Amino acid sequence: MVKKEKQSRYLHGGLNFGFSIPRMSATRIVFLHHKGYESGDYRLDKYCTEETCLETVIGMDTRFYYQIKEYYQGILASWERGVGYLEKENELACLIRETPVKYWAGGDTEPGFYRPGSKGRKYKRDSILVVESVSPKEFREATAAPYSVVATMEPQRLTPVQLEENTLLGRKDDIIQAIDREELVEMYDLENLSIDSLTKTQKQLPLKARRVDLIRKDSVISAPVLRATPDNYDEDTKPPAQQGMIIYNTEKSCLQFYNGEKWVTLKECEED
16 A cells, blocks of 8 residues: 555546556556557547546546556457556656556456455566556455445446545545545535634533633733623632632622732722
8 A cells, every 4th residue: 555645536537558667567657658659549549638648537646446458469468457546757657556456367367356465467568558547347346445435426337435544425526535624624614614603602601611811912802791700719719829810709799800919809989
């Protein structure tokens, strides 16, 4: 598996021609031909355009389900399907075959499944490779990556969705995918929604926090009525004194504040 989690887009319809360097086969790399390459099959050459290339349909550094068809001397010699992603290698786009899943070795052989950890097939240097993004054909292929669920983004097409740690399953940008906390907040504007809910509520909000700090300079708490709870403190049960603290003394029935040295009683206003 790759070192970091990647978003998955198991979409079909991407197409590139590719080539392999046999000495690099252990790294599972298949290089993609740039625009202008022709395979000799006019149907494929016509279909392989800038709009259908894998970099456009899937994007770089994104996990998808691939299929590689190997043509040798004009004949289909083998195919392989699995989970991979696109990266840049020496400024060239390439397919990293992350998890090869199923293969056909050519001739009269039956298709088979790779064992976990397999590196996939080795391709001849002069083979023509057709690299496509496809939908998995069966459930076993759809769950090649761990922590995956199977969904549908199009009728009757299996779409694996891999869930990264601490994510939810949701639909974003018209794609069923793993949704992390930041994306969830963005989707539903939860920050503003929470603030909006607080500003509109008329319910009493009991907070168990020991202290609320307004850290912005010159912050002000403003309300039509400010009330010090009248049933907490008397002469013997005053809180640990902190400069600027205000309490209601139930024994003296008055407000007191701590000036840094002692508790000072706020005097009653004289009537005119």
